[in-house]
Amino acid sequence: MLNLESADFGKVKIETLVIPVCEDNDIHDDQTISLLIEKAKGFKEFKGEKGDNLIFYNPDEVNAQRVILLGLGTLEKTDLETLRQAGGRAVKQCIKKDLSEVRIAVPCAGKINLDIASVIEGLMEGAFLGNHLFDRYKQDKKHKPLSEINLLVKPDMVDKFNELLSRVELVCQGSILARDWVTTPSNDKRPEAFTQSIVSLAEQEDLTVTVLDEKELELNKFGGMLAVAAGSLSKPRLLVLEYNPKAAEKTVALVGKGVTFDSGGINLKPSSGLEEMKMDMAGAAAVAATLITAARLKTRVRTIGVIPIVENMPSGNAARPGDIVRSYSGKTVEIENTDAEGRLILIDAISYAIKQYKPQTLIDMATLTGACAVALGEKIAGAFSFDDQLAEGIVFSGKKTHERCWRMPLPEDYKELIKSDLADIKNMSSSRWGGAITAALFLSEFVEDTRWAHIDIAGPAYIEKESDYCGVGGTGFGVRLLCDLLEKL
Ligand code: BES
Ligand code: MG
Ligand code: ZN
Numbered sequence: 035m036l037n038l039e040s041a042d043f044g045k046v047k048i049e050t051l052v053i054p055v056c057e058d059n060d061i062h063d064d065q066t067i068s069l070l071i072e073k074a075k076g077f078k079e080f081k082g083e084k085g086d087n088l089i090f091y092n093p094d095e096v097n098a099q100r101v102i103l104l105g106l107g108t109l110e111k112t113d114l115e116t117l118r119q120a121g122g123r124a125v126k127q128c129i130k131k132d133l134s135e136v137r138i139a140v141p142c143a144g145k146i147n148l149d150i151a152s153v154i155e156g157l158m159e160g161a162f163l164g165n166h167l168f169d170r171y172k173q174d175k176k177h178k179p180l181s182e183i184n185l186l187v188k189p190d191m192v193d194k195f196n197e198l199l200s201r202v203e204l205v206c207q208g209s210i211l212a213r214d215w216v217t218t219p220s221n222d223k224r225p226e227a228f229t230q231s232i233v234s235l236a237e238q239e240d241l242t243v244t245v246l247d248e249k250e251l252e253l254n255k256f257g258g259m260l261a262v263a264a265g266s267l268s269k270p271r272l273l274v275l276e277y278n279p280k281a282a283e284k285t286v287a288l289v290g291k292g293v294t295f296d297s298g299g300i301n302l303k304p305s306s307g308l309e310e311m312k313m314d315m316a317g318a319a320a321v322a323a324t325l326i327t328a329a330r331l332k333t334r335v336r337t338i339g340v341i342p343i344v345e346n347m348p349s350g351n352a353a354r355p356g357d358i359v360r361s362y363s364g365k366t367v368e369i370e371n372t373d374a375e376g377r378l379i380l381i382d383a384i385s386y387a388i389k390q391y392k393p394q395t396l397i398d399m400a401t402l403t404g405a406c407a408v409a410l411g412e413k414i415a416g417a418f419s420f421d422d423q424l425a426e427g428i429v430f431s432g433k434k435t436h437e438r439c440w441r442m443p444l445p446e447d448y449k450e451l452i453k454s455d456l457a458d459i460k461n462m463s464s465s466r467w468g469g470a471i472t473a474a475l476f477l478s479e480f481v482e483d484t485r486w487a488h489i490d491i492a493g494p495a496y497i498e499k500e501s502d503y504c505g506v507g508g509t510g511f512g513v514r515l516l517c518d519l520l521e522k523l
Contacts, residue, residue: 036158036199041186048098052124052138057082059109063142069095074103083107112146114156115436121160122503128180135182154195155202162206164503168217205517208327209510215319216508220295220312224268225343228294232322239329242276257359258378259342265299265352266345275325275339282336286523287393289383291376291400292318292343299346299372300354316495317399320512333520340387342379358457362386363480368457376402377461377473381480388484395523399489399512405469407493415494416442418474419487427522428487437515444475452476
């Protein structure tokens with residue numbers, strides 16, 4: 035589906051040629067293309083500014099049905115993300131025109147501040163991710179994804195980047211998997227069903243799959259998970275995915291919050307925006323998709339995904355504010371607010387991961403707090419760690435993949451705020467402020483001496499308006515980030 039092709043504009047008729055254009059420089063290295071750019075810039079409406087778009091039909095310069103010129107903006111600001119966006123816009127435009135394929139002219143790497151591999155990677159990622167539609171609930175499927183995306187490169191490059199291409203394809207398939215899970219409505223992903231959906235895919239890969247059902251969770255005293263699940267008719271599951279490559283030296287555990295619907299429980303959330311709480315399993319989706327992708331990519335590091343899956347509902351059997359439960363670790367927790375449920379299931383999963391697998395590094399990913407979205411907005415995740423190297427690694431991978439993370443503090447003295455009068459700890463802060471931090475500090479009380487990071491993705495996990503390479507719904511945030519990170523740990 036993703037291909038590299040030699041850019042000789044000879045006899046074969048091209049259906050659609052897309053040319054990315056900078057406003058202040060010719061970034062291509064081809065006479066035909068330069069002629070087309072010059073011609074486009076002769077029109078007032080096209081300057082090559084970001085978002086500019088011009089179409090020529092059957093132009094004399096090239097044997098193509100249509101040529102779409104896409105503005106990127108200035109050369110200085112043209113980075114990897116600009117190329118992703120261009121790739122996404124190119125594909126989305128073709129989908130809307132009911133076309134079946136696209137050919138994108140790859141800029142000359144020497145003319146922009148990127149190596150050729152990055153240029154190809156950026157365009158391909160944007161194009162592949164932009165080619166994904168979530169229409170399984172529509173009877174009238176208006177459009178179809180493109181069946182072919184081709185990048186036009188110099189003849190000597192056609193065979194050079196096959197490995198890169200298949201990597202991009204696998205990683206993006208992982209993101210799409212996570213997107214689909216997150217966008218799926220909660221009635222079709224209640225804990226048993228969501229677990230099964232992950233298991234059936236995981237079993238096709240080189241992964242060891244274990245599921246603890248409600249009886250095993252009771253037997254082994256997963257008090258946090260059981261408390262959150264108590265209000266729902268759907269039973270909780272703890273899903274463990276193990277990727278055990280031979281000769282691996284280190285173990286990384288990934289823990290993902292899987293609340294298939296967060297009503298808030300007895301501390302019921304207000305109705306506005308409640309439907310969005312189907313996305314409260316985005317951490318679980320990202321972790322599951324990352325494990326599946328790691329197995330496909332054959333990454334070197336041993337990776338264990340530990341995924342607690344529950345539904346947070348109010349009912350006659352639900353946990354009450356004021357309840358005290360004993361977590362898997364043995365520590366008791368006062369549930370001051372049933373809507374702070376994510377941390378209750380995460381601590382059980384974290385303790386279990388550490389006890390069973392003794393990982394060198396543990397990273398949890400969760401749509402944990404509205405406060406984090408308030409602090410960093412809808413596009414940036416909060417990264418918390420006591421370990422500078424790990425935090426920097428996450429921020430670095432975030433920059434590279436544009437799944438951006440901003441490091442947040444873990445101040446010792448804020449731990450005061452989660453002290454309970456009656457139990458070992460309470461699940462809500464006594465202060466209104468700094469909720470993302472106190473949630474992270476709560477988790478930190480359960481990581482023992484394991485090198486740990488927490489990534490709060492409450493902001494970027496879901497979008498209500500489509501972007502250049504993502505539709506409305508789950509964004510798949512975290513998959514590209516974690517896949518990049520795993521190769522560096
Ligand atoms: N799932 C929510 C956090 C959330 C909010 C995710 C908005 C995505 C978008 C979480 O379970 C929650 O309800 N957190 C509470 C914590 C509070 C009760 C201490 C919150 O953020 O208000
Ligand atoms: Mg909640
Ligand atoms: Zn939640």
